[in-house]
Amino acid sequence: MFRSSALSLKKVFHDLVILPKGIWGVGLANLFINLSTIVIFSLYSIYLIEILGVSPWVVGVWDGLLQAFAFICRIFSGMLSDYLRKRKLLLLIGYGFAALSRPLLAFSPFLSLFMLGHSLDRLGNGMQAAPRDALIGDIAPKHLKGECYGLRQTLAIIGSALGSLLTVPLMLWTNNNYKFLFLLSFIPAFIGALLIFWMVKEPKLPPVAAYKKHFIKLSNIMELSRSFWLIIGLSSVFTLARFGEAFLSLRGKSLGLETHNIPLIMLVMNICNSLAAYPFGRLSDAFDRRILLAVSFFILILSDLVLGLTNSLPWAFVGVGLWGAQIGATTSLILAMIADTARPELRATAFGIYYLITGLVHLVAGAWAGLVWEYYSPQITYLIGGGITFISLGGIAFLPSFKPKDIQLRNKV
Incomplete structure (x- = not known):
């Protein structure tokens, strides 16, 4: 052993x-x-x-x-x-x-x-x-x-x-x-x-003659693959459930955490984030990325259940750790998936679109979570987040295969 x-x-x-x-x-x-x-x-x-x-x-x-x-x-x-x-x-x-x-x-x-x-x-x-x-x-x-x-x-x-x-x-x-x-x-x-x-070093991209040079215009967006847009759609629904780390601090405060100890929440979250990112990224090179993405979605569901149902501060820190782990896991997986599905000459455009849409959806997520938090309760906020994540799980079935051999075949096409 x-x-x-x-x-x-x-x-x-x-x-x-x-x-x-x-x-x-x-x-x-x-x-x-x-x-x-x-x-x-x-x-x-x-x-x-x-x-x-x-x-x-x-x-x-x-x-x-x-x-x-x-x-x-x-x-x-x-x-x-x-x-x-x-x-x-x-x-x-x-x-x-x-x-x-x-x-x-x-x-x-x-x-x-x-x-x-x-x-x-x-x-x-x-x-x-x-x-x-x-x-x-x-x-x-x-x-x-x-x-x-x-x-x-x-x-x-x-x-x-x-x-x-x-x-x-x-x-x-x-x-x-x-x-x-x-x-x-x-x-x-x-x-x-x-x-x-x-x-x-500046990477060697394919020679200009190998593809049409893309002038800066929004019509280039339509040339991105269907697989890329499926990933963006799934990521957008999932992001609705990731309504911001500021709510973790508020949850800790609601359970009696002293103000001067609030930074401990971000510390626990960041540690678990960093511990999960590399292993999940490494495993995704050997297994179908969709399987690992489903696992990371389940981690967020567990985090939401813990944060939504607990009245204990130690258990809240467990929920915070799970929240951090799913950020590390999903971020590295989704970035790798985008790199897999975007052609080299449009790869940076694809990442720009991902960041823009994710940012806009984050604003919506923060808005709905803030309203539910204020007018109902923190518990209901996290339970709704878990429900949205559960719905996102079904969307993984619509993604193309991300097994290593299938990724290699697509890259050759």
């Missing part, structure tokens, strides 16, 4: 070592940019209200506008990446904007300058997402594509967890010096840009 476990670990380590350097470059860059971003994300709303005197309503409206702006940037950066046939260039521009936004946030004496810096941060975030995931699809070995997306997701969540862990002691150490932390967050963002520059 121990010999078998040792051999399995050796195989995992071997597969990680042989992954292309560019995959590690993208993953590690994602770790550092997430570390930087979580510092901004954790503090900016409090800074706006307590230091710059902005009302909570304005913060909410501003946050919604920026989220919409970032999602719109994702689809257009994806289309631009496919047209220019460049991934690394747009990644560098996106990371560069994110890094440049940090000094603006730190040294802004006025609200307008702070908002300019925050807009630059969201522009950078929007620009890099679709080209990043398309680049992974371009350079990942075909038999390790799920593993590569899982690794990227794991490293990204590790960055988020590190950012959360570092922010609290740094705020205590600096006596709540927001500007110092905003400026300090420039360092990991800059390291992320350097990692992209040094470790990632």
Whole structure:
């Protein structure tokens, strides 16, 4: 038994070592940019209200506008990446904007300058997402594509967890010096840009003569495959049940969790997220991705049942852990499926569409969950979410086969 476990670990380590350097470059860059971003994300709303005197309503409206702006940037950066046939260039521009936004946030004496810096941060975030995931699809070995997306997701969540862990002691150490932390967050963002520059090479896409060059126009969307749209449809229904991690904090609070311990919820969620992403991605390279997607949907149903039925804080943390695990599992699986079904010349466009639609559906999910939470109860909110996820399970039957041999056959066509 121990010999078998040792051999399995050796195989995992071997597969990680042989992954292309560019995959590690993208993953590690994602770790550092997430570390930087979580510092901004954790503090900016409090800074706006307590230091710059902005009302909570304005913060909410501003946050919604920026989220919409970032999602719109994702689809257009994806289309631009496919047209220019460049991934690394747009990644560098996106990371560069994110890094440049940090000094603006730190040294802004006025609200307008702070908002300019925050807009630059969201522009950078929007620009890099679709080209990043398309680049992974371009350079990942075909038999390790799920593993590569899982690794990227794991490293990204590790960055988020590190950012959360570092922010609290740094705020205590600096006596709540927001500007110092905003400026300090420039360092990991800059390291992320350097990692992209040094470790990632522009992938060799098929020669222009091999396919029609796609000008930036919305009609290109219609050239995406039926399989891709089935995945988008299923993902959209499923996303209605994933109504936002802020509700996890509210659930903990409703069960008696002290305010200063609320960050523990995000920590547990991120740890379980990172623990699930890589194994599910790796397994999906050996088995039909649909089976693993069904398993991840069941994990969310279990999470909803636990969070909806429990009156115990320890059990609520179990539900939070399950919630985090399903995020890691479903994200790596869906990204791999999109890479499988989108042609290389439209891959970044496909990821841009996925991010845009997912973002819009998230807004709808948050709206219905907030209404049910306020007018009925947290318990009913999670139970309805479980019901929506159960309905999503039926949609998996409409997806094409994602067995490794079937994926290879489609790629040859």
